[in-house]
Amino acid sequence: xxxxNGYFDYNSTTxxxxxxxxxxxxxxxxxxxxxxxxxxxxxxxxxxxxARKYTAxxxxxxxxxxxxxxxxxxxxxxAVKNRLLKSIQQPGTIIVSTIEHSSILSxxxxxxxxxxxxxxxxxxxRKGFIExxxxxxxxxxxxxxxxxxxxxxxxxxxxxxxxxxEIAAANNIFFHVxxxxxxxxxxxxxxxxxxxxxxxxxxxxxxxxxxxxxxxxNSKNVHPLIHGGGQEKGIxxxxxxxxxxxxxxxxxxxxxxxxxxWQAHFTQLRSAFCKQLFEKIPDxxxxxxxxGKDCLLNTLNLYIPRIRAEALSALLEHKHHCIISLGAAxxxxxxxxxxxxxKAIGLSEEKIKGSFRISFGQYTRMDDVRKLxxxxxxxxxxxxxxxx
Amino acid sequence: MYNSIIIxxxxxxxxxxxxxxxxxxxxxxxxxxxxxxxxQGVISDDRVITESRFQAWGCATTIATxxxxxxxxxxxxxxxxxxxxxxKINELLGELEPSQYHCLEMLRxxxxxxxxxxxxxxxx
Numbered sequence: 001x002x003x004x005n006g007y008f009d010y011n012s013t014t015x016x017x018x019x020x021x022x023x024x025x026x027x028x029x030x031x032x033x034x035x036x037x038x039x040x041x042x043x044x045x046x047x048x049x050x051a052r053k054y055t056a057x058x059x060x061x062x063x064x065x066x067x068x069x070x071x072x073x074x075x076x077x078x079a080v081k082n083r084l085l086k087s088i089q090q091p092g093t094i095i096v097s098t099i100e101h102s103s104i105l106s107x108x109x110x111x112x113x114x115x116x117x118x119x120x121x122x123x124x125x126r127k128g129f130i131e132x133x134x135x136x137x138x139x140x141x142x143x144x145x146x147x148x149x150x151x152x153x154x155x156x157x158x159x160x161x162x163x164x165x166e167i168a169a170a171n172n173i174f175f176h177v178x179x180x181x182x183x184x185x186x187x188x189x190x191x192x193x194x195x196x197x198x199x200x201x202x203x204x205x206x207x208x209x210x211x212x213x214x215x216x217x218n219s220k221n222v223h224p225l226i227h228g229g230g231q232e233k234g235i236x237x238x239x240x241x242x243x244x245x246x247x248x249x250x251x252x253x254x255x256x257x258x259x260x261x262w263q264a265h266f267t268q269l270r271s272a273f274c275k276q277l278f279e280k281i282p283d284x285x286x287x288x289x290x291x292g293k294d295c296l297l298n299t300l301n302l303y304i305p306r307i308r309a310e311a312l313s314a315l316l317e318h319k320h321h322c323i324i325s326l327g328a329a330x331x332x333x334x335x336x337x338x339x340x341x342x343k344a345i346g347l348s349e350e351k352i353k354g355s356f357r358i359s360f361g362q363y364t365r366m367d368d369v370r371k372l373x374x375x376x377x378x379x380x381x382x383x384x385x386x387x388x
Numbered sequence: 389m390y391n392s393i394i395i396x397x398x399x400x401x402x403x404x405x406x407x408x409x410x411x412x413x414x415x416x417x418x419x420x421x422x423x424x425x426x427x428q429g430v431i432s433d434d435r436v437i438t439e440s441r442f443q444a445w446g447c448a449t450t451i452a453t454x455x456x457x458x459x460x461x462x463x464x465x466x467x468x469x470x471x472x473x474x475x476k477i478n479e480l481l482g483e484l485e486p487s488q489y490h491c492l493e494m495l496r497x498x499x500x501x502x503x504x505x506x507x508x509x510x511x512x
Contacts, residue, residue, distance in 0.1 A: 308445070308446055308447055310447045310448060311398065311446070311447055311448045311450075311451060313448075314390060314395075314398060314447075314448035315398070315399065315448070318390070318395050318398075318399050319399050349422070350422075353422070382401070383451075385404060385405075386401050386404040386442075386443065386444055386451055387443055387444060387445045388405075388406060388426075388443035
């Protein structure tokens with residue numbers, strides 16, 4: 001078993017699991033083209049289909065509803081492009097939250113700029129939730145697409161996807177869900193949720209980087225993302241990323257089997273972390289949901305007054321070998337890079353600069369949490385003494 | 389992201405603190421990122437800085453900048469500080485990333501203000 005005891009940035013990426021590495025090692029010598037009719041080619045195709053089944057099983061889909069991609073950003077781009085290209089003659093309205101991943105915000109802006117779609121941006125509540133009444137209010141007769149992420153990467157909020165899907169279905173509107181941060185952390189069942197498409201990324205749940213998938217409920221009349229060799233039902237041409245897909249399939253299989261165990265583990269880690277940290281730094285605050293309800297249990301977004309999180313992060317990394325994530329990047333003189341998510345929930349610039357994210361994973365141990373709290377406290381004391 | 393000079397100086401900010409009876413105080417801030425540095429020091433009769441301490445609010449590189457500046461001032465004559473070449477100032481922080489350039493500008497400004505101390509009547 002591999003341990004990553006100073007790593008607290010699992011929402012950014014995860015290490016490949018031992019099982020995934022083992023499957024990849026076994027696959028190193030596979031070289032046949034999966035589209036080849038040779039015996040070896042058919043074997044590779046079968047391996048891909050098994051990985052497709054495991055990936056589908058993880059989200060309650062059918063294997064034929066899964067299209068392998070290069071990752072979450074491609075899946076998000078693909079889903080949005082596919083839907084909006086169908087309405088290009090009559091551009092309408094796109095409903096999107098302000099806390100989406102940049103791959104959604106950027107493609108939506110692109111369609112606004114290039115094709116004249118109008119965009120209604122939904123702001124979250126102070127605690128980061130998208131409220132369904134804000135979606136209802138934003139509806140217009142020409143709404144072509146609603147796109148909302150299932151779980152927010154920075155705050156951990158789990159959005160009311162089921163309720164929004166009902167609104168979308170009742171109004172015959174395509175509903176895309178960015179599931180990148182949710183899949184592998186919470187149970188996801190696209191049949192129950194009734195979403196039209198959902199993005200997945202393997203490296204968020206112990207698979208390799210550079211591979212992901214798009215669940216597409218109805219793949220009829222789809223605009224191909226890559227025209228070419230007919231792979232992925234002709235929707236995404238190009239010889240398949242065999243190693244990536246094998247790794248993703250194994251990761252999906254493990255996630256499905258381990259999900260409830262991981263959730264119980266995160267509950268314990270979260271509880272211990274909060275208890276220890278707030279004892280040492282009582283005026284620290286949680287930016288996201290404060291009771292752990294409707295949020296990813298592995299995710300904590302925190303604010304500590306009077307210090308810069310960037311300096312805290314640097315001390316944690318270089319003195320204590322702990323990796324966390326920031327709400328604000330160091331800026332140059334012209335640009336200030338503040339988290340658009342933390343801005344969207346109304347945090348002041350000063351609060352964003354003092355905010356950081358901790359995200360646990362399956363390899364985080366209780367002892368790691370204790371060491372992290374101690375490291376944060378020591379770094380906090382250094383920064384307080386420096387600022388006088 | 390951080391070079392070894394910056395890491396060493398923000399990890400061990402040995403010159404942080406306040407001076408009990410300072411002969412000078414330099415204060416500057418960056419209006420965009422909000423970083424702020426206050427440097428205080430003591431000057432001997434023969435115009436040598438015998439004590440220099442800083443307080444800083446800002447990113448890791450800002451803290452390192454303040455520490456490097458105080459370390460440079462220590463035991464140096466005011467005239468030597470006033471005469472420091474731009475190339476030397478640029479070398480003090482090592483190689484920086486674009487997002488850290490504002491700290492080099494802060495360091496240049498600190499030296500500029502330190503140079504002005506030597507023109508004060510008290511020390512002329």
